[in-house]
Amino acid sequence: xxxxxxxxxxxxxxxxxxxxxSISESPASPDDGFTTVTxxxxxxxxxxPTSLHAAKAVRPSTSPISSAQVAPKAPKPYKPPSLxxxxxxxxxxxSQALAARRIGFTKAKNARDGILVSVPTSDxxxxxxxxxxxxxxxxxxxxxxxxRRLRVVIRGVxxxxxxxxxxxxxxxxxxxxxxxxxxxxRSKSTVYDMVLVILELSPEGKRIFDIKAVCQISGxxxxxxxxRSSPNQCHxxxxxxxxxxxxxxxxxxxxxxxxxxxxxxxxxxxxxECTEAPxxxxxxxxxxxxxxGGCPQRPRPxxxxxxxxxxQAVQTSPAPPVHVVENSPPPPNAWxxxxxxxxxxxxxxxxxxxxxxxxxxxxxxxxxxxxxxxxADKADLHAALRDCLKVLATVxxxxxxx
Numbered sequence: 001x002x003x004x005x006x007x008x009x010x011x012x013x014x015x016x017x018x019x020x021x022s023i024s025e026s027p028a029s030p031d032d033g034f035t036t037v038t039x040x041x042x043x044x045x046x047x048x049p050t051s052l053h054a055a056k057a058v059r060p061s062t063s064p065i066s067s068a069q070v071a072p073k074a075p076k077p078y079k080p081p082s083l084x085x086x087x088x089x090x091x092x093x094x095s096q097a098l099a100a101r102r103i104g105f106t107k108a109k110n111a112r113d114g115i116l117v118s119v120p121t122s123d124x125x126x127x128x129x130x131x132x133x134x135x136x137x138x139x140x141x142x143x144x145x146x147x148r149r150l151r152v153v154i155r156g157v158x159x160x161x162x163x164x165x166x167x168x169x170x171x172x173x174x175x176x177x178x179x180x181x182x183x184x185x186r187s188k189s190t191v192y193d194m195v196l197v198i199l200e201l202s203p204e205g206k207r208i209f210d211i212k213a214v215c216q217i218s219g220x221x222x223x224x225x226x227x228r229s230s231p232n233q234c235h236x237x238x239x240x241x242x243x244x245x246x247x248x249x250x251x252x253x254x255x256x257x258x259x260x261x262x263x264x265x266x267x268x269x270x271x272x273e274c275t276e277a278p279x280x281x282x283x284x285x286x287x288x289x290x291x292x293g294g295c296p297q298r299p300r301p302x303x304x305x306x307x308x309x310x311x312q313a314v315q316t317s318p319a320p321p322v323h324v325v326e327n328s329p330p331p332p333n334a335w336x337x338x339x340x341x342x343x344x345x346x347x348x349x350x351x352x353x354x355x356x357x358x359x360x361x362x363x364x365x366x367x368x369x370x371x372x373x374x375x376a377d378k379a380d381l382h383a384a385l386r387d388c389l390k391v392l393a394t395v396x397x398x399x400x401x402x
Contacts, residue, residue, distance in 0.1 A: 080125045083141035084114040086249055090137055091115050097135075103127045113239065114139070122146070138249045140234070140242045149178065150199045152208055155221040159191045166195055169215050175208050176200040188269070196225070231299050235262070238281055238290040240299050252281045254290045 085091060091108065098105060104124050109116040119125045122144055132139050157166060163180040170177040179198040184191055199205035209222050236244040238252050251261040257279040258265065267274050277286045282297035292298075 080119055080122050080144060081142035082116055082118045083125070083129065083139055084111060084116050085132070086114045086138040086140075088115055094132075094137070097131060098128070101127065101131065103131070133248065140237075140239075140247045140249060142242065143246060148201050150201045150205045150208075151225055152197045152199065153183070153194055153223055153225050154197060154214060155194050155223070156219055157193055157195050157214060157217065159193050161215055161217075163195060166197075166214060170197065170208070170211075173211060174204065175211065176202065176205050177208075230293075233291060252290070254281075255279070257281055257284070 085094060088110070095108070097103075104120050105128070106118045106120055108118075117128070119128060125141075125144060129139070129141060154166075159182065163182050167177050167180040170180070177197055177199055181196045181198075182191065183194040183196055197208065199208060211222070212218055214220060231240045232243060233240050234242055234244050234247050235254075236247040236251050237249040238254055239247075239249075250259055252258070253260055253265045254262045255265055255267055255274075255278050256276075267276065271278075278289045279286050280288055280290045280292065280295055280297075282290050283295055288295060
């Protein structure tokens with residue numbers, strides 16, 4: 001027995017049905033024939049062709065810039081440090097000698113304590129200093145970068161260990177230590193457990209920050225020296241702005257007016273044992289040393305532009321006296337506002353209770369001077385009226401008798 005086969009539907013689907021079927025065939029929709037509509041979102045408007053054409057015409061090209069197109073920053077030109085020739089009267093002979101020896105200099109400027117000379121190269125700097133040393137001309141300069149040294153402070157080294165032993169121990173560890181100095185207090189009588197080490201500015205010299213012990217003593221602190229807020233003072237000529245290592249000026253004492261080094265001064269080192277007054281070679285007066293902070297020749301710190309000025313102390317005027325209103329009895333009229341006490345006044349403690357309260361006594365209020373004057377005028381007017389009444393009564397009595 002043959003079963004009838006199903007005949008296909010000869011009707012063609014409508015366009016609306018085809019659209020619904022194509023949408024409902026997506027795997028995200030659970031039900032066939034329906035679409036999920038999300039509310040609250042608007043479809044973005046597609047830009048018109050004319051607006052796109054205008055935007056392309058106006059918009060600049062944003063092509064990435066290659067690294068080859070970016071010009072690298074030029075390094076700053078090297079400028080060797082300047083030097084100062086102390087005697088200004090010798091500049092003419094010095095300038096002629098520089099031209100004869102072909103030693104170049106960029107400029108020469110009149111400074112407060114000499115002629116400031118700037119040179120273009122380090123070789124010119126060395127040639128100029130060599131010429132000044134040969135002629136015995138006084139000058140001072142600043143260190144070249146290749147001649148600078150590294151200074152390090154080591155804390156925790158006992159003061160009983162000699163500085164020479166510390167230097168030898170550092171050299172045995174491969175540290176190029178040039179000098180080692182023990183650190184003292186301002187009065188030179190206090191010795192600290194610290195040393196100042198001067199080394200070569202090299203990778204080997206910087207290895208001093210990695211050492212663990214000195215003379216088999218551990219627990220040390222190695223750090224750079226603190227920068228002073230005051231200007232540097234030369235220990236050779238006692239002037240400010242340079243160090244004694246680069247000073248080629250005659251030595252002057254810090255304690256007296258003599259032209260000798262401080263260590264060669266005949267005066268005793270202890271100021272308590274010295275009977276003569278100290279002298280200052282900077283201002284040429286007696287009464288203080290050349291290292292005195294209040295010397296008029298000591299340079300003052302200059303404030304930079306844009307720095308805030310120190311705030312001045314605001315002078316506050318004394319607070320006015322607080323008027324205290326004493327406790328007075330309540331007024332007879334209830335509508336009158338009673339006097340109140342100020343916040344600064346404290347209420348007086350209540351008086352102990354008494355069996356028979358005494359009647360309140362109203363203290364006389366102080367009378368204003370103007371009120372006293374008005375009262376006196378009223379009294380004079382009353383007296384004058386009484387005299388007038390007496391005269392009038394006398395006249396009336398005489399008229400009655402007539």
